[in-house]
Amino acid sequence: MDYSVLIGGAAGQGMDTCAILLEKTLKRCGFSVYASSDYMSRVRGGHNFFYIRFSDRKLYSFSPRVDLIFAMNKETVDIHRSKLKENGFILTQETIEDIVTKLGNPKVINTVGLGFILKYFGLPMDIAAEVIKEEFKEGIIEINLRALEEGYKQSKNRYSLTTFKDESILINGNQAVGVGAIAAGCRFYCGYPMTPSTGVLNYLAAHSNEFGIAVDQVEDEVAALNMALGAAYAGVRAMTGSSGGGFALMVEALSLAGMIEVPVVLINVQRPGPATGFPTRTEQADLRFMIHAGHGEFPRMVIALRNVEDAFYQTVRAFNIAEKYQIPVLLMSDQHLADSVVTVKPFDFTKVKVERYISGEEEVVDEEYKRYRFTEDGISPRILPGKIPGQVVLVDSDEHDEWGHITESDEIRTKMVDKRLKKYEYLKEDIQEPWFIGKDKPENLIICWGSTYGAVREAVDRLIEEGYSIGALIFGDIWPLPTKRLLDFGKMAKRIIDVEQNATGQLESLIREVALMKPTDRILKYDGRPFSGEEVYKRIREVL
């Protein structure tokens, strides 16, 4: 079984509520859920919609082919009718209008619709009733339960689905990053609200008091990274985040992080640019920007998040790597991953290791502590200001000597540049090769990165079923670029197909540059809408 529901209407009509209730109910019925939202950059009006797909097997993508459309206005019908499967059904506002009028509160249209949809699929009402009791405030529970029941009565069974034991969590990419940061012991987060990154800021702010995390809404993104660096210098794990435009304002401070060797974690939840672009939509066009941002030469790591589990585990890992190498670690997400709500197994917290690499008095070998002492691997022992009487910690944005004092020496300059860049070499030991899925020794090799994983995965599974020799490499660690698997699989493949959500094939060009390997085909998308498994499948078929 594999069904998809589309809920659409104008912003402010309450589709979000209806979507959350349906997603939670489906999750508790034991299904795998993949819900993707398409919303405009406005608070009221316009046209917004959700795809809510559910199945008894694991889902990796949303589906634009739907079984039911819940249209809260006529526009929804006009726009989406073509997406309806042959035997599909459109639930219009008119169908349930009378019930809503009878109940006397126009807002209950959501729960009436929910009842109607559940009955249509032959799912029980009591699970949804529990969800309503949890989601709504005291005064409005009763009327919504009645609305659910009335909607349920109005509908007829088209399907009779069986439910399963529910063992999953329902979470989106921004929340998974937030949970990862808390698990990693992040004590400081700051940001300026910017769609689609705001969810990370919101999540951490909501848990600030409980976990003792200082969360600051900054005056601008210039302040954000500078502030996070201050917190990190003082010794807490610190993070900031934004979308591309906000990250652009952090770039000078990114260079500062490289120079002063203060560990920090940063996330860019990408949206289409340039400039303001499409504020509420998705793209993967900041890859080159993230790798190259910042004046001067300094080491950094860039990790793309591939799905919500990856978002959780890689956020934790980012903090460990940042502190191990005393470098900025940049996480890349995008609107599609940030906002898509999916069911996954609960995260395994026993796998979370917090490794701080902070030195104590015994490692201060010089009479006066040298923050930038020359060492074999370029990493100088890090002590924290205020922790060792008699020792001070000096970090400097100017070129500096081992103590952190400003210098003009050509000799020290060369040694300091070498020291900083040496960390790159050691960092490579921690780099993870891309995930591989598909057939052994595939003739057709897909390469992709970040959140396109889901759509590619679905397409590859389907193509294998159809007998194609195909596989895919999905990059998470993207800078420094791991090349071992790429070269191994690249040698065997007859065709290498690059799949990316940008217009210039940024990963493809990086692969040509670093691995000296040229993909044969490119499947690019830059309309601001995410790839679905269906779309990737079709476009690969066109190439093969």
Add this chain to the structure above:
Amino acid sequence: MKYEYKLYEPSWCPGCGNYMIRTALKMALEELEIEPHEVVLVSGIGQAAKMQHYIKVNGFNGLHGRAIPPAIGIRLANKNLKVIVESGDGGSYGEGGNHFIHAIRRNIDIAHFVHDNQIYGLTKGQASPTTAMGQKTTLQFDGVKVEPIKPLALALTMGAGFVARGFSGDIPHLVSLMKAAIEYKGYALVDILQPCVVWNRVNTFAWYKNRVYHLPEDYDYTNKEEAMKKALEFDDKIPIGILYKEEKESYEDRFDFIKNGPPLVDRQLNPMDAERLMEEFR
């Protein structure tokens, strides 16, 4: 005196007001009996911003205009550290103007010492945000065409709880201002007038010396209207001293978990404690 602060050889021009400001800073810290490892000096870029290279303390010498944001991060992370921001009029009021305004809104517990010589020194003589209208400079060769910022008046209107002005030529007075600012619980601004012996031929040592006067003994620094008058007095006479002071809750103390617990830097977190977050997503 319990501790003596070690000094390093500066690269400032002979006669620069920064020498006297450093002397005052050293004396203030020593008299307050704060040890070098307990204080962090945060700065941006400029001649003033090199301070932590010439006196041994913890230091964060960051980007131009960006001294305040790291200072906020440091205070939130470790409330046991005394944090002093030291930067010039360009970094504090020009490049960093937005951070200046918002630091006041937060009332973060830092002392902000602005070396105000009404000119850009390190970049060689251009107008600063406090250079007078009409003054000729190396860049504004026919005179500055914009109004100067009035930092103390701006701070007062933003609701700053500690607003003071000092003069590098009056060290004992400056030491008392610095001590009061460091001990003040919240954002404390001390605008320190200093001559730039190379680039500012208008606002010379004598120019300041002839104009500054101590606020009278009976001056009431809790009177905001009076403070505003004094903040705008920058003509033949320039008052120095604490113009305004008011007890206010600091930003850090508005976070209950910071106020009532150990510094964040001293807290350990067991990742397993975060496992309960999974319940929200069931």
